[in-house]
Amino acid sequence: MRKIRGGRTELIRCEGGLPTRNSRDAMINGMCASVRLAMIWVLVGLGTGCTAGQDGGWILEPTPDRNVLLITVDTLRADALGVYGGAAATPHLDTLARSGALFTSAHAHAVVTLPSHTSLLTGQYPFEHGVRDNTGYRVADQARTLAERLQARGVATGAFVGAFPLNRRFGLDQGFDVYDDRLPETTSAVDFALPERRADAVVTEALDWIERQSGPWFGWVHVFDPHAPYRAPEPFLSTYASDPYAGEVAWTDAALGPLLAALDGAGRPTLVIVTADHGESLGEHGELTHGIFAYESTLRVPLIVAEVRPGATPPTRGVQRSGQARHVDVVPTVLDALGLEPDPSLPGGSLLPLIAADDADPRPAYFEAMTPFLSRGWAPLRGVLVGRDKYIDLPIEERYALDIDPQEQHNLAAADRSRTDTLAAILRSFDVAPPARPGAEPDDVVARLRALGYVSAGSTSDRTSHTEDDDPKRLVDLDRQLHEAGEAYARGRRDEAVAGFQRVIARRPDLAEAYRHLAYVYWHSGRAREAISTLEQALARGLTQREIQIKLGLYLAETGQAARAIPLLEGLPAPDNEALNALGIAYGQAGRLVDARRSFERALEFDDSSGLTLQNLATVQLRAGDLQGAEATFRRALAIDDRLAGAHTGLGVVLARRGRLPNAFAAWRRAVAIDPPDLNALFNLTVELFAAGQVDEARRHGERFVRIAPPALFAEDIARIRALLAGGRL
Numbered sequence: 001m002r003k004i005r006g007g008r009t010e011l012i013r014c015e016g017g018l019p020t021r022n023s024r025d026a027m028i029n030g031m032c033a034s035v036r037l038a039m040i041w042v043l044v045g046l047g048t049g050c051t052a053g054q055d056g057g058w059i060l061e062p063t064p065d066r067n068v069l070l071i072t073v074d075t076l077r078a079d080a081l082g083v084y085g086g087a088a089a090t091p092h093l094d095t096l097a098r099s100g101a102l103f104t105s106a107h108a109h110a111v112v113t114l115p116s117h118t119s120l121l122t123g124q125y126p127f128e129h130g131v132r133d134n135t136g137y138r139v140a141d142q143a144r145t146l147a148e149r150l151q152a153r154g155v156a157t158g159a160f161v162g163a164f165p166l167n168r169r170f171g172l173d174q175g176f177d178v179y180d181d182r183l184p185e186t187t188s189a190v191d192f193a194l195p196e197r198r199a200d201a202v203v204t205e206a207l208d209w210i211e212r213q214s215g216p217w218f219g220w221v222h223v224f225d226p227h228a229p230y231r232a233p234e235p236f237l238s239t240y241a242s243d244p245y246a247g248e249v250a251w252t253d254a255a256l257g258p259l260l261a262a263l264d265g266a267g268r269p270t271l272v273i274v275t276a277d278h279g280e281s282l283g284e285h286g287e288l289t290h291g292i293f294a295y296e297s298t299l300r301v302p303l304i305v306a307e308v309r310p311g312a313t314p315p316t317r318g319v320q321r322s323g324q325a326r327h328v329d330v331v332p333t334v335l336d337a338l339g340l341e342p343d344p345s346l347p348g349g350s351l352l353p354l355i356a357a358d359d360a361d362p363r364p365a366y367f368e369a370m371t372p373f374l375s376r377g378w379a380p381l382r383g384v385l386v387g388r389d390k391y392i393d394l395p396i397e398e399r400y401a402l403d404i405d406p407q408e409q410h411n412l413a414a415a416d417r418s419r420t421d422t423l424a425a426i427l428r429s430f431d432v433a434p435p436a437r438p439g440a441e442p443d444d445v446v447a448r449l450r451a452l453g454y455v456s457a458g459s460t461s462d463r464t465s466h467t468e469d470d471d472p473k474r475l476v477d478l479d480r481q482l483h484e485a486g487e488a489y490a491r492g493r494r495d496e497a498v499a500g501f502q503r504v505i506a507r508r509p510d511l512a513e514a515y516r517h518l519a520y521v522y523w524h525s526g527r528a529r530e531a532i533s534t535l536e537q538a539l540a541r542g543l544t545q546r547e548i549q550i551k552l553g554l555y556l557a558e559t560g561q562a563a564r565a566i567p568l569l570e571g572l573p574a575p576d577n578e579a580l581n582a583l584g585i586a587y588g589q590a591g592r593l594v595d596a597r598r599s600f601e602r603a604l605e606f607d608d609s610s611g612l613t614l615q616n617l618a619t620v621q622l623r624a625g626d627l628q629g630a631e632a633t634f635r636r637a638l639a640i641d642d643r644l645a646g647a648h649t650g651l652g653v654v655l656a657r658r659g660r661l662p663n664a665f666a667a668w669r670r671a672v673a674i675d676p677p678d679l680n681a682l683f684n685l686t687v688e689l690f691a692a693g694q695v696d697e698a699r700r701h702g703e704r705f706v707r708i709a710p711p712a713l714f715a716e717d718i719a720r721i722r723a724l725l726a727g728g729r730l
Contacts (some may be wrong), residue, residue, distance in 0.1 A: 027126035040418035050232055057319035058100055059356045060271070060307060062339040068150070068218045068294070069263070069329070072120065073252055074113060074163065075227040075290065076276035078106070078302040080249045088240070091418035092257045093304065095525075098318045100272070100306025101355045106325040107385060108278050111166040111298045111369050112291050113165040114172075116277035116327065117222070121145045121172060123331030123346040125366050127431045131170075132370045136438035136546065136577065139171030141378040146331050147175030147218060153340075156217040160206040162224035164197040169577045169607035176220075180205050183611060183642060184643050199255035200225035209260055216268065221259060225252045226280065228289045245282060263308040263412060271337050273330060274304040285408070288483055291371045293472060294392065295408050296718040301365055305333065305351060308578040323354045324363035324385065362387040366430045372472055375545070380434035391423035393432070395471045399423060437545060438574070445544045448571045453565075454539040478504055482514065489521050497521050512543040516551060526710025528559050546572055550582045557582075559713065562590035577606040581613055588620055596620045619650055630654050645675035652684060661688065672701070679709050686721055699725060 078699035080086040083094040083102060094262050110116045110126050118124075131137040139145075147157040158178040159268075166172055166181065173179035183195045206221045217693060230244035232251040242248030263270045279298040281287035281607040288300040303325050306318070328348030335342060353359060365385040373380035382393040390408070392398040397413040398418050411419045434680035449455040485500025501518035504511060514539035535552040549568055556565035565586040572579045586601030600617040607613065618633035630697060634651040637644055652667030665688070671681035682705040689698035702721045709718050 012708065033509045040487070047116065057317055058303065058336055059319075060352055062337055062352070063269075064266055064339045066338065067213075067216055067263075067266055067268060068147075068334055068338070069259075069270050069272045070120070070218075070334075071256065071259075072117065072220070072222045073226060073274070073276050073302075074222065074224040075278065075280045076249065076252075077279035077282075077297060078104075078276075078300045079254075080226070080246065080279075081302055084302060086246065086249070087243055088246040088253070090250060090253035092253050092260055093302075096260060096272060096274065096306045097304045097567050100304060100318050100387070101351075102318060102320045103303040103305075103325040103351075104320060104322050105301050105388075106275065106301050106303035107365050107367065108276070108301050108327050109365070109367050111278040111294055111367075112371055113163070113277050114170055115167060115370075117172060118143075119327045120275070120277070121147070121220070121329050123343070123348055125328060125347060125430070126370075127366075127433070127435075128347070130435075131143055132368070132435045133374050134165045134371070135376070135437075137170070141171075141174070143171075143174065145172070145175045146334060147220070149175070149331075149335070150218045150338075151175045151626070152175065154215070156213050157219075158206070158209045158217065159220040159223040160202050160209070161197065161220075162202045163222070164226070166222060167607060168609065170614070173676065178209055182640060184641055196224045196227070199225045199252050203255055203259045206259060210262060210266065214267075221256075222728075223252055223255065229281070236360050238294050244678060245280065260308070264310050265488065269307055269309045269446055269647060271334070272304070272306050272308060274302065275327070275330070276301040278559075285473075286480070288480060292369060292476060292479055294367050294369045294381055296402065299596060301327075304482055305355065311664070319355060319358075321358050323359040323367060324387065325351055325354065326363065326365045328365075330393075364426055366427070368432075368433070369472075370435060374437060374476075374549070375476075376508075377512075378472050378475055379470040381472060382427060382431070382432045382434075384423055385499070386423060386426060389419070389423060391420065391427060393424065393427055394473070395466055395468045396473060397424075413545045439561060444573070446542070448551075449539055449544055449568075449643055452567060454568075455542060455544065475508070478508060478511065489517075492512070494521055494525050498525075509541055510543065512538060512548055514546050515543065516547055519551060519555070524557060526712055528555065528710070528712045529588075531555055532559070540703070546579065553582050553586055554619075556584040557589040560589070562586045566590060577600070577603045577610065577613065580606070581616060584620070586615055586617075588623065593624045597624075609640055610646065611637040612646050614640065615644055615647040615650065619649065622654060627658055628652050631658075643674050645671040645678045645681065648674065649678060649681040649684070652681070656688065661692065664688070677708055679714060681707060683717055683721065686724065690724055 008101065063275040065546065078084050079095055080088055082088060082090040082095040085479060089147045098301065108116045109119045112134050114134045115131045118127060118129050118139055122129050122145055126132055129139065129143055148161070149158045157176045159173065159176045160180045168179050168181050172563070183197055187600060189276035202221060202223055206219060210217065210219060218327045225232070226248040230248045232240065232247040236247040236251040237244070240250060250431045262271070262712055278290055279301060280290050281293065281295070281297045283295045285293055285295050287293050295611055299664055326348060328346065329351050332346055333351040336352050342350065346663060367383050367385065370589065372378040379395050380676065381392065382396055383390065388401060388403040388404055390400045397420065398411050398412070399413040400408045401412060434722050446455055481500055481504050483712065485504070488496035488500060498518065498521055501514050501521065504514040517536055519531040519534040522534060532555050534546055534551065537557065538548050539552070549572060553565040553569040556562070569579065569583040569586055575583070580599050580603035584596045597617065597620045600605070600613055600620065603613045604610065614633055614637035618637060619628045621630035621633055631654045634654065636652070638649040648667045648671035650665040655667060656664035663687070668681040668685045671678045672685070682701045686698050686702035689701065702725050705721050706718055
């Protein structure tokens with residue numbers, strides 16, 4: 001019997017720091033749609049019939065009869081919008097701001113996507129809701145989101161998100177009737193990329209949902225496009241060739257135009273709130289993107305509060321407010337605007353009084369940047385804003401007077417110890433203890449890994465104190481080196497990438513991220529033994545993060561060492577979608593198909609929209625001989641994401657075994673078109689096309705297979721294909 005290879009199980013990961021755009025221009029809607037959107041202006045009645053505020057400007061009166069639209073633009077600096085003086089042409093958001101309230105001193109509480117959005121939707125600080133980073137955390141079931149509050153009052157709720165950090169598996173879907181997070185899960189370098197979809201695709205889905213609503217609704221629309229790397233569709237790419245970040249911002253504004261225009265036909269007034277989860281450093285303070293520091297370039301965000309009243313005359317003028325506004329104020333503002341009772345348990349307050357009359361109340365705001373602490377072992381960053389005074393608690397303390405030093409160039413921490421100590425005391429009034437790594441306590445993790453032979457006695461990377469050498473200001477150049485190594489890999493310079501990651505490890509042996517990325521480059525260069533050795537070295541040095549364990553478990557399983565992988569993965573605390581997928585793969589490689597199926601089914605409980613998990617489940621069904629079930633599950637996976645090459649490959653195997661060989665050929669060709677290095681599809685096409693007499697095409701696929709397949713993993717298959725090419729038969 002000829003050997004036909006099924007789709008290999010895969011995992012998609014969400015790791016920060018080294019972004020590579022994911023074939024975005026090939027996704028939903030093309031260049032023509034982009035150009036068309038760029039020409040649309042918001043021709044709607046913006047404003048209210050409310051009386052003027054204290055200074056004669058716009059105010060917002062509470063009323064229950066209105067919709068609510070929350071728009072969050074990922075990685076949007078406040079000073080990027082035209083209305084804030086930015087370089088990007090943003091007519092739609094500018095028009096909205098000039099008809100409502102524009103806040104010039106609005107701040108986030110975290111500088112990465114998931115923690116920041118969790119604060120926006122729960123009204124809690126990160127140390128209250130417990131989500132401190134993009135990976136390893138999930139919003140607690142007992143958390144109460146804005147969607148849950150409004151859903152309980154009969155309001156329809158819908159969310160439409162543009163990137164993987166907000167996937168439902170992380171728990172922010174609580175309270176939403178519809179949570180549209182359908183994203184492409186295919187990428188050639190998932191360690192260095194975040195799956196996303198373009199803003200116009202997100203807006204299209206949101207508009208379809210809004211048009212179907214007959215009663216009041218709450219919609220959340222998240223667009224990801226300004227996130228690095230900055231490659232806007234044309235004509236924005238060319239127009240902003242010298243400032244690609246501004247091009248992304250201008251494109252995003254154009255894509256949001258139809259969404260804002262549609263509110264004129266919504267049937268009732270719509271409260272619109274626009275903000276960002278965080279900004280972008282763009283090289284300021286030595287930081288290329290975001291996530292390390294909490295300077296104003298990443299902590300300060302735009303905030304617009306306005307109302308669209310169908311057919312209403314726009315107000316004479318909006319208002320600009322300089323009082324402190326915070327993400328924790330958004331939920332109380334919505335409750336107040338709808339005439340609902342305030343929740344005294346929330347730390348924030350409604351912004352309606354500030355809109356009516358600019359308030360000089362300092363409104364202290366807590367903030368943090370925990371990703372470098374959690375993923376790199378650097379010192380945790382925490383701080384507080386009181387009016388225009390800003391204090392950052394690090395081994396090298398920082399204090400800035402933002403009114404005279406908005407660029408934060410002059411550290412005043414030592415200049416006036418009395419003021420610095422006062423701000424430090426205010427910070428201590430918050431619960432500012434740094435978080436433990438997600439999962440079990442470190443001692444439990446280390447003990448288990450020691451029993452498996454990975455960690456020697458006394459090895460641990462957990463730090464109870466930090467020195468100036470751990471201050472991110474002293475280490476930010478390492479972040480640049482990580483970016484440069486990741487970019488080298490993306491451009492095909494693998495040896496350069498390896499050398500770059502090795503240099504980072506040599507300088508900072510406790511930087512787990514560098515080990516993960518180095519192992520990834522080794523693995524995808526066919527150097528499986530070195531990939532595994534790199535991760536084992538990380539564990540031996542006490543870097544016990546679950547990401548290290550999961551990746552090592554996968555690599556062991558894929559190289560026939562499932563017996564070592566299974567205990568490593570079974571012991572992971574608080575299993576989530578990612579851990580369960582990895583464990584299912586290891587079970588499958590060990591021939592424990594019942595356990596594998598059960599693991600993938602549990603993973604789907606965390607995220608039933610994951611095409612990759614469905615692909616994994618279908619592969620197990622195929623191996624168990626359940627051809628009907630496998631075909632149905634592969635098709636479910638492809639209905640979610642038609643660019644899952646592995647699902648096309650697996651479906652082709654099913655079709656071939658069911659006697660539908662022409663359809664199988666089509667499925668395998670589709671897999672290769674999506675992912676040219678899909679070795680399973682290439683193998684199957686070579687073998688079956690030779691058998692069907694289509695020798696020329698078979699030879700092309702076979703020669704490519706032999707040329708690119710890593711011998712360490714495919715030695716037997718390479719020999720079989722070479723024999724076929726030489727003699728025309730296996």
